[in-house]
Amino acid sequence: EVQLVETGGGLVRPGSSLKLSCATSGFTFSNTWMNWVRQAPGKGLEWVALIKDKYSNYEANYAESVKGRFTISRDDSKSRVYLQMNTLRDQDTATYYCTRPPYGSYVGWFAYWGQGTLVTVSS
Amino acid sequence: DIVLTQSPALAVSLGQRATISCKTNQNVDYYGNSYMHWYQQKPGQQPKLLIYLASNLASGIPARFSGRGSGTDFTLTIDPVEADDTATYYCQQSRNLPNTFGAGTKLELK
Numbered sequence: 001e002v003q004l005v006e007t008g009g010g011l012v013r014p015g016s017s018l019k020l021s022c023a024t025s026g027f028t029f030s031n032t033w034m035n036w037v038r039q040a041p042g043k044g045l046e047w048v049a050l051i052k053d054k055y056s057n058y059e060a061n062y063a064e065s066v067k068g069r070f071t072i073s074r075d076d077s078k079s080r081v082y083l084q085m086n087t088l089r090d091q092d093t094a095t096y097y098c099t100r101p102p103y104g105s106y107v108g109w110f111a112y113w114g115q116g117t118l119v120t121v122s123s
Numbered sequence: 124d125i126v127l128t129q130s131p132a133l134a135v136s137l138g139q140r141a142t143i144s145c146k147t148n149q150n151v152d153y154y155g156n157s158y159m160h161w162y163q164q165k166p167g168q169q170p171k172l173l174i175y176l177a178s179n180l181a182s183g184i185p186a187r188f189s190g191r192g193s194g195t196d197f198t199l200t201i202d203p204v205e206a207d208d209t210a211t212y213y214c215q216q217s218r219n220l221p222n223t224f225g226a227g228t229k230l231e232l233k
Binding site: 035044045046050063064097102108109110111113115116 | 162213
Protein backbone atom coordinates (compact mmCIF):
# COMPACT_ATOMS: atom_id res chain seq x y z
CA GLU A 1 0.00 0.00 0.00
CA VAL A 2 1.33 3.41 -0.99
CA GLN A 3 1.77 5.71 1.99
CA LEU A 4 2.84 9.35 2.10
CA VAL A 5 3.19 10.97 5.52
CA GLU A 6 4.07 14.65 5.83
CA THR A 7 5.57 16.18 8.95
CA GLY A 8 7.24 19.41 9.94
CA GLY A 9 4.44 21.95 9.76
CA GLY A 10 3.80 24.53 12.44
CA LEU A 11 3.49 28.20 13.33
CA VAL A 12 6.37 30.39 12.24
CA ARG A 13 7.06 34.10 11.93
CA PRO A 14 7.29 35.89 8.59
CA GLY A 15 10.82 35.77 7.24
CA SER A 16 11.69 32.54 9.00
CA SER A 17 12.42 29.06 7.65
CA LEU A 18 10.83 25.64 7.95
CA LYS A 19 11.59 22.23 6.50
CA LEU A 20 8.84 19.78 5.64
CA SER A 21 9.42 16.07 5.29
CA CYS A 22 7.42 13.37 3.54
CA ALA A 23 8.07 9.77 4.49
CA THR A 24 7.00 7.26 1.87
CA SER A 25 6.48 3.53 1.64
CA GLY A 26 4.81 0.92 -0.52
CA PHE A 27 6.52 1.74 -3.81
CA THR A 28 9.93 2.14 -5.43
CA PHE A 29 10.73 5.65 -4.28
CA SER A 30 14.06 6.04 -6.06
CA ASN A 31 12.56 6.12 -9.55
CA THR A 32 9.43 8.11 -8.69
CA TRP A 33 9.12 11.81 -9.38
CA MET A 34 7.69 13.54 -6.32
CA ASN A 35 5.70 16.73 -5.86
CA TRP A 36 4.49 19.18 -3.23
CA VAL A 37 1.06 20.78 -3.64
CA ARG A 38 -0.37 23.31 -1.20
CA GLN A 39 -3.76 24.68 -0.27
CA ALA A 40 -4.31 27.93 1.59
CA PRO A 41 -7.18 27.87 4.10
CA GLY A 42 -10.49 27.91 2.25
CA LYS A 43 -8.74 28.22 -1.10
CA GLY A 44 -7.88 26.00 -4.06
CA LEU A 45 -4.93 23.78 -4.86
CA GLU A 46 -1.56 25.11 -5.99
CA TRP A 47 1.29 22.99 -7.29
CA VAL A 48 4.53 24.02 -5.56
CA ALA A 49 7.45 21.87 -6.68
CA LEU A 50 8.56 18.72 -8.47
CA ILE A 51 11.75 16.70 -8.09
CA LYS A 52 12.70 14.09 -10.64
CA ASP A 53 14.78 10.97 -10.04
CA LYS A 54 18.50 10.31 -10.32
CA TYR A 55 18.13 9.30 -13.96
CA SER A 56 16.96 12.87 -14.60
CA ASN A 57 19.74 14.28 -12.41
CA TYR A 58 17.28 15.17 -9.66
CA GLU A 59 16.01 18.08 -11.75
CA ALA A 60 13.68 20.35 -9.77
CA ASN A 61 10.89 22.63 -10.96
CA TYR A 62 9.07 25.28 -8.94
CA ALA A 63 6.02 27.49 -9.05
CA GLU A 64 6.93 31.11 -9.66
CA SER A 65 5.46 32.05 -6.29
CA VAL A 66 8.13 30.04 -4.43
CA LYS A 67 11.08 30.08 -6.81
CA GLY A 68 14.23 31.24 -5.07
CA ARG A 69 12.75 30.71 -1.59
CA PHE A 70 11.80 27.02 -1.53
CA THR A 71 14.02 24.03 -2.28
CA ILE A 72 12.74 20.52 -2.91
CA SER A 73 15.12 17.64 -2.25
CA ARG A 74 15.04 13.90 -1.73
CA ASP A 75 16.90 11.16 0.08
CA ASP A 76 16.44 7.93 -1.85
CA SER A 77 18.12 5.90 0.91
CA LYS A 78 15.37 7.00 3.31
CA SER A 79 12.51 7.18 0.77
CA ARG A 80 11.86 10.74 1.81
CA VAL A 81 11.22 14.00 0.03
CA TYR A 82 11.71 17.39 1.64
CA LEU A 83 10.65 20.97 1.15
CA GLN A 84 12.95 23.60 2.61
CA MET A 85 11.02 26.84 2.89
CA ASN A 86 12.93 30.07 3.49
CA THR A 87 11.87 33.69 3.81
CA LEU A 88 8.33 32.60 4.58
CA ARG A 89 5.48 35.01 3.91
CA ASP A 90 1.95 35.26 5.24
CA GLN A 91 0.69 34.00 1.87
CA ASP A 92 2.65 30.76 2.28
CA THR A 93 0.18 29.76 4.99
CA ALA A 94 -1.34 26.53 3.71
CA THR A 95 -1.67 22.81 4.10
CA TYR A 96 1.20 21.23 2.21
CA TYR A 97 0.59 17.88 0.54
CA CYS A 98 3.18 15.42 -0.68
CA THR A 99 1.96 13.79 -3.89
CA ARG A 100 3.15 11.37 -6.50
CA PRO A 101 2.13 10.41 -10.03
CA PRO A 102 0.62 7.04 -10.94
CA TYR A 103 3.99 5.64 -11.98
CA GLY A 104 7.61 6.55 -11.67
CA SER A 105 9.11 9.01 -14.07
CA TYR A 106 6.10 11.02 -14.99
CA VAL A 107 4.65 14.45 -14.36
CA GLY A 108 1.03 13.62 -15.09
CA TRP A 109 -1.67 13.50 -12.51
CA PHE A 110 -1.49 13.11 -8.75
CA ALA A 111 -2.63 9.60 -8.01
CA TYR A 112 -1.51 9.51 -4.38
CA TRP A 113 -1.66 12.17 -1.69
CA GLY A 114 -0.52 12.43 1.88
CA GLN A 115 -2.80 13.76 4.59
CA GLY A 116 -1.02 17.13 4.57
CA THR A 117 0.82 19.24 7.11
CA LEU A 118 -0.30 22.75 8.05
CA VAL A 119 2.13 25.64 7.86
CA THR A 120 0.99 28.91 9.43
CA VAL A 121 3.05 32.03 8.86
CA SER A 122 2.00 34.79 11.22
CA SER A 123 3.49 37.41 13.49
CA ASP B 124 0.85 29.26 -17.49
CA ILE B 125 -2.29 27.43 -18.54
CA VAL B 126 -5.35 28.90 -16.81
CA LEU B 127 -8.28 26.64 -15.92
CA THR B 128 -11.71 28.14 -15.37
CA GLN B 129 -14.45 26.42 -13.38
CA SER B 130 -17.84 27.65 -12.20
CA PRO B 131 -17.70 28.23 -8.45
CA ALA B 132 -20.76 26.25 -7.42
CA LEU B 133 -23.45 23.89 -8.57
CA ALA B 134 -26.62 22.68 -6.84
CA VAL B 135 -28.36 19.49 -7.95
CA SER B 136 -31.02 17.20 -6.54
CA LEU B 137 -30.33 13.68 -5.33
CA GLY B 138 -30.54 11.21 -8.18
CA GLN B 139 -30.07 13.85 -10.84
CA ARG B 140 -27.09 14.52 -13.09
CA ALA B 141 -24.34 16.99 -12.20
CA THR B 142 -22.14 18.39 -14.93
CA ILE B 143 -19.06 20.36 -13.93
CA SER B 144 -17.12 22.21 -16.59
CA CYS B 145 -13.48 23.20 -16.91
CA LYS B 146 -12.19 25.42 -19.67
CA THR B 147 -8.54 26.11 -20.41
CA ASN B 148 -6.93 29.04 -22.17
CA GLN B 149 -4.59 26.71 -24.08
CA ASN B 150 -4.99 23.34 -25.72
CA VAL B 151 -4.00 20.54 -23.34
CA ASP B 152 -4.02 17.79 -25.95
CA TYR B 153 -0.78 16.12 -26.96
CA TYR B 154 -0.19 13.08 -29.11
CA GLY B 155 -3.72 11.80 -28.79
CA ASN B 156 -4.13 12.36 -25.04
CA SER B 157 -5.87 15.16 -23.22
CA TYR B 158 -3.83 16.04 -20.14
CA MET B 159 -6.79 16.96 -17.98
CA HIS B 160 -7.57 15.32 -14.65
CA TRP B 161 -10.26 15.62 -11.98
CA TYR B 162 -10.20 15.42 -8.19
CA GLN B 163 -12.78 15.35 -5.42
CA GLN B 164 -12.04 16.98 -2.09
CA LYS B 165 -14.21 16.81 1.01
CA PRO B 166 -13.67 19.17 3.98
CA GLY B 167 -10.68 18.21 6.08
CA GLN B 168 -9.50 15.58 3.61
CA GLN B 169 -6.84 15.41 0.95
CA PRO B 170 -7.95 15.47 -2.69
CA LYS B 171 -8.83 12.17 -4.33
CA LEU B 172 -8.18 11.40 -7.98
CA LEU B 173 -11.37 10.66 -9.92
CA ILE B 174 -10.53 10.89 -13.61
CA TYR B 175 -7.23 11.01 -15.45
CA LEU B 176 -6.45 11.87 -19.06
CA ALA B 177 -9.90 13.41 -19.46
CA SER B 178 -11.97 10.24 -19.46
CA ASN B 179 -10.26 7.42 -17.58
CA LEU B 180 -11.81 6.37 -14.28
CA ALA B 181 -9.30 6.08 -11.44
CA SER B 182 -9.10 2.89 -9.44
CA GLY B 183 -11.96 2.38 -7.00
CA ILE B 184 -14.06 5.25 -8.33
CA PRO B 185 -17.73 4.40 -9.03
CA ALA B 186 -18.93 4.39 -12.61
CA ARG B 187 -21.35 7.20 -11.71
CA PHE B 188 -18.39 9.48 -12.38
CA SER B 189 -17.31 10.12 -15.95
CA GLY B 190 -15.23 12.64 -17.82
CA ARG B 191 -15.09 13.85 -21.35
CA GLY B 192 -13.69 16.58 -23.50
CA SER B 193 -10.65 17.58 -25.48
CA GLY B 194 -8.64 20.61 -26.43
CA THR B 195 -9.84 23.37 -24.15
CA ASP B 196 -13.26 22.16 -22.96
CA PHE B 197 -13.79 19.42 -20.43
CA THR B 198 -16.61 18.14 -18.25
CA LEU B 199 -16.97 15.91 -15.23
CA THR B 200 -20.36 14.25 -14.92
CA ILE B 201 -21.84 12.57 -11.88
CA ASP B 202 -24.96 10.56 -12.67
CA PRO B 203 -26.83 9.89 -10.52
CA VAL B 204 -25.71 12.22 -7.72
CA GLU B 205 -25.63 10.71 -4.25
CA ALA B 206 -25.50 12.51 -0.90
CA ASP B 207 -21.86 11.49 -0.42
CA ASP B 208 -20.89 13.41 -3.57
CA THR B 209 -21.17 16.81 -1.87
CA ALA B 210 -17.61 18.09 -2.17
CA THR B 211 -15.42 20.45 -4.13
CA TYR B 212 -14.22 19.24 -7.51
CA TYR B 213 -10.99 20.42 -9.11
CA CYS B 214 -9.66 20.04 -12.62
CA GLN B 215 -5.90 19.97 -13.23
CA GLN B 216 -3.79 20.07 -16.37
CA SER B 217 -0.41 18.42 -16.82
CA ARG B 218 0.19 19.37 -20.45
CA ASN B 219 2.76 21.95 -19.37
CA LEU B 220 4.62 22.84 -16.23
CA PRO B 221 3.62 24.40 -14.01
CA ASN B 222 0.82 21.98 -13.34
CA THR B 223 -2.22 24.16 -12.74
CA PHE B 224 -5.60 23.62 -11.12
CA GLY B 225 -8.98 25.18 -11.58
CA ALA B 226 -10.36 27.14 -8.63
CA GLY B 227 -12.79 24.36 -7.82
CA THR B 228 -16.54 23.79 -8.13
CA LYS B 229 -18.48 23.19 -4.94
CA LEU B 230 -21.24 20.68 -5.46
CA GLU B 231 -24.24 21.03 -3.15
CA LEU B 232 -27.57 19.28 -2.91
CA LYS B 233 -30.81 21.13 -3.50
